[in-house]
Structure formats: structure tokens, C-alpha cells
Amino acid sequence: MSHLTGQRYLTERELFASARALSESRPDLCTLRRVGSSRAGRPISLLTVGHAPQGVLVVAGAHANEPVGGPTTLSLAERVVQDVRLRTATSWHFLLCADPDGAHLHRSVAPTSLYDYHRQFFRPAGPEQPEWAPSVLPPEKLPPETLALLRVIDEVRPYLQVSLHGTDMGGSWVQLTRDIPGLAEPFAKSAAQLHIPVETNTSDAAGWPVAGPGVHVMPEPGRDTSFPSLPDDVTRSTWHHAHRYGGLTAIVEVPMWASDLVDDPARHPAALAAMGRISRRLGEQALQVHEFLSRARLGADDDDDTGDLAVPESVAPLLRASRWALGLAPGLARDWTVPPPPDASMTYVSSIDAFGRRIPLRAAAMLLRVLRETDHPSAPHLDALVAHWSEAFAGHFRARWVPVEHQVEHQARTVIAAARHARRTAL
DSSP states (O other): OTTOOSSOOOOHHHHHHHHHHHHHHOTTTEEEEEEEEOTTSOEEEEEEEOOOSSEEEEEOOSSTTOTTHHHHHHHHHHHHHHOHHHHSSOEEEEESOSOHHHHHHOOOSSOSSHHHHHHTOOOOOGGGSTTTHHHHSOGGGOOHHHHHHHHHHHHHOOSEEEEEEEEEEEOBEEEESSOOTTOHHHHHHHHHHTTOOBOTTOGGGTTOOEEETTEEEOOOTTOOOSOTTOOOOGGGSGGGGGGGGTOEEEEEEEEEEEOGGGSOOSBOTTHHHHHHHHHHHHHHHHHHHHHHHHHHTBOOBTTBOOSSBOOOGGGHHHHHHHHHHHHHHHHHHHHTTSOOOTTOBHHHHHHHHHHHHHHHHHHHHHHHHHHHHTTOTTHHHHHHHHHHHHHHHHHHTTOEEOOHHHHHHHHHHHHHHHHHHHHHHHO
16 A cells, blocks of 8 residues: 555654645545644645545544554545445545644654553543543533534535544454444454454443444443443534434444454453452552652643643643543542453453553553653653553553554455445435
8 A cells, every 4th residue: 555654654744645645636536625723723634535425424533542544544545536336326535634733742653562652642631532522521612623523524414424443452343323234244354354353342332232243333322331430421422423414423443453362252250350450450550650740740731730840832731631541540440340241251351451551551651751841850760660561561462563554454444344334224
């Protein structure tokens, strides 16, 4: 694939340049236009291929730390240009990067290890994430990135919206706001061909109805969630906005590092004890990061200037995100002391184990970047902790790198299968 450069992802600038080159090569089919601006004034761009009235909207870059979506959008756009069958009855709209400010801050485009990935890590706090903001903020406080995405959905009225996501460690799975009959088979076939494990019971969709291995359908609004401490309401996210036009949303996840531990449906022999250990470790590790944060005495953000050390605006989002991630830990630790389902699988426990490792590791990694920027003397000690946790995470899960071209190929195949099967349902 011409837009992939070895085992690395694309920067925001490279992504836009490739999309512009494609649109200029086929002006009869493609248009590239600005549909909004980020909080920092960076452009939010939409590439459209085809002219059919029915459309698919593909959203990349909603989470800054999940960079696979960018090259996948370009791969899909090239396929649509080259294959008239894909665009005969469907136009394709690609939001190249939903959060360009976040992409600017997450600088790990060619990670050589999980530790290397975390040294340049960024994932915004929940209220600053374009897709999630409506689930935690009132309409009048939505960020411009969210408003741009909502405007695009209102304009395109897609029968299918696909949000491209990625996980650092684990397997691949799909979340649907409504079922797409027939999707599970091509999804599983693609994953098997590319040696990507299917995460059959991901913590992201714990307790949701299952349409096939790794394919999860969101429950109806009002149903109790498996982790009640989490602050978001998925039914208020931008994923559900397509429903007002008769559409639905598919979220396609693919791993950077694969682990076969998340593809084991066997019943866990001691799930309650394992969950207890995960809960305790989460609490202990979050406390360690809190101690670094307290000793650093940093000016927090726009809402809190009580710290002794001023934080440059360039890294203030990192500090907000670190604090927000730490704020999730106590509630989740309590959630995980509740007895798990009696048939809890090995995958279920492993997926929550990975979730529990991510939260303090990400908080520590983002805090480390702030401490390095401010030349704080505790930075080397926190760096050592990030290295240790990263190595333990990778070692426990027997991590193996998934080639970028395989990540992109699997995601692109799944999107095309979802578009085909969803269109049959929509007709």
C-alpha cells in the first residue's frame, strides 16, 4: 500500500497530503474539503468519493492514541476509487482525523515497544474526546470537534457510520449500535487469515448481546451497565446520532500488539479471585501515580492554579488527561470487586486485566511527559515506572506486533463487509 511507510503510522500532515493527492488525481470522483476547525484552529477535513445518494461515513482519529484509522481511510478511499462496484450505489465520506489537536500531541507513530509507545502517549480526557463529549457534557459545552462531526452526520445522513479504533494490546472486535446480520463471518475470516485474535468478550462491551464471536451489539437505552462507575452514556455519544436518519454505527477495533490470551472462551477456573487481584493492583498503581502527582505540585489546568509549578499550555491537556484517567480508577476498582458472571471466560478476565493495566500506565505516561517538559527532578523515577509497567504488560500478555499493513487490511475488510451487509438491511 503506497501510503504506508514501513512499520509506522501516518502523521496528521502526511494523512492530509495523501488525501489531497488522491482527490487531485481523480477530481471527477473525489472532493476534499474543510468541515470544521479544532480548538487550536487545525483543519478538520472530509474526503468524499463517489456521488451516490446513499452514503457511508468513516471516522478516523477519534482517539489520538489509536492511529491506525488514518491509513485505513486512505486504503479504503483508494479501493473505492479503483473498484466501481464499491461506489455504484454508495458514496463514501472519510473524516480524516476527528481530533487533530490530539493527533498533534500523540507522537508515537513508529513504536518499537509498548514502552516506546507510552513515552509519547496522549489520549484526551473524556469530555475532550469528540465522540464521547456528548455523553458527559451538555449541548452548549460541546467542543468544536464534536460539533463538526455532528454537522457531517447531519449532512451525509449515512446508512452506516464506521468509527475506526485500535487497542494497544489484545485482539480485534466490533461494536454495533444495531445488529448487522452477516457481518460476524467475514470479520472472523479476515482476522484468522491475518493471524489477529478475536477478542470474544472485551471489557469495552461487557454484558452486551453478542451477534457472533467478537461482534457485540449495544444494549437498549436504560439497561444497567457492567461497570456503573464509568461516567459516560454510550447512547448519547455521536455513535447514536446516525440513528435519527435510520442509520447505525459500527466501531471496528484492531490491536497494535496481539495477545492470544483474549481469544480463549474457556471458563475461568477462579474468576472472582483473579478479579480481586486486578482490582487491588489497579488501586495500588493508581496510588503510585497519585503520589508522583502530589509531589510534583503542578498547576492543574484552567480550573485549578493551586500548584507551585506552572505547566506550559502545550502540555496542559496531558495533565488534564492524566488526572481524568486517575479519577476512573477508584470506581472501577470497586466495580471489579462485584462477583463476575458465573460463566466468566478466560477472555473476560484477561480483557479486564488489560483494562486495569492501561489506566494507571496511561496516567503515568502522560504525567511523565509533563514532568519532562518542566524538567522536574522526579521525571527519571516515573520514567522507570512507566518502563517497568510497560514491560510487565507486554510480558504477561505475550505481546506480538501486528504489522501495520495487517491492521489496516483487517480494518478495511471489516468496513467493506459492514457496508455491504448494512446496505442490504437498509434496503
